[in-house]
Amino acid sequence: MKMSFLTLVLTATVALIGAMGGAMAWDQGQYKKMPDAELKKKLTSLQYEVTQKSETEKPFKNEYWDNHKEGIYVDIVSGEPLFSSQDKYDSGTGWPSFTKPLVTSNIQTREDRHLFFIKRIEVRSRLGNSHLGHVFDDGPAPTGKRYCMNSAAMKFIPKEKLKESGYGEFERLFATK
Numbered sequence: 001m002k003m004s005f006l007t008l009v010l011t012a013t014v015a016l017i018g019a020m021g022g023a024m025a026w027d028q029g030q031y032k033k034m035p036d037a038e039l040k041k042k043l044t045s046l047q048y049e050v051t052q053k054s055e056t057e058k059p060f061k062n063e064y065w066d067n068h069k070e071g072i073y074v075d076i077v078s079g080e081p082l083f084s085s086q087d088k089y090d091s092g093t094g095w096p097s098f099t100k101p102l103v104t105s106n107i108q109t110r111e112d113r114h115l116f117f118i119k120r121i122e123v124r125s126r127l128g129n130s131h132l133g134h135v136f137d138d139g140p141a142p143t144g145k146r147y148c149m150n151s152a153a154m155k156f157i158p159k160e161k162l163k164e165s166g167y168g169e170f171e172r173l174f175a176t177k
Contacts, residue, residue: 030166031078033128039077050152051077051130054122059094062151070174071158072102072167073149078128079166080106082154083147084173091139091146096154098147099139102170109135123147 033039040048049055059065064073073083073096083098091097101107105126112122112134123132132153139146157165159174 031075031080031127033078043076044152047076047152050150051128051132054131056133057095057150057152062095064096064151064154064156065094067096067156069156069158071156072162072170072173073154073156074167075106075125075128075130075132076153076155077130078125079155080125080127081167081170082106082125082132083149084170086173089140091148093148095133095148096151097139098149099143099145101147107132123149125153
């Protein structure tokens, strides 16, 4: 039986991942966006407006702008892992800000010109397609980025609950040395 090069590469990749004990960060198949009618039932009106209509919550009057607990932030719509508390910092803006994503492949960016002549870069979750916020080039080292996110677009998973919430892969980030 002849295999195409692509089939061979995919087969080898799957075999390698299996041999590594499934060492992928997670099963992306478990993260999905539910139908709009279900989202309207599951989310608060603010969460829906922010994630589905690209609105912005008020600064300093949101759930996570001043959260100092250790853990990860996931998409409120799909559950995709987005950011870690280890990359969170006080940007002084009143929104939770991060220097980098936890899982880069879960983030999409695109140009946003909703504020007339101001060009911004919008940040969306890849699978949930949730509006998360914007990224700016005025953050601290080492990345120089400020991922300025809406709390309403995220759910915080404390480090103590990562495993029971299905995010055990990320416990290693908070292991004491």
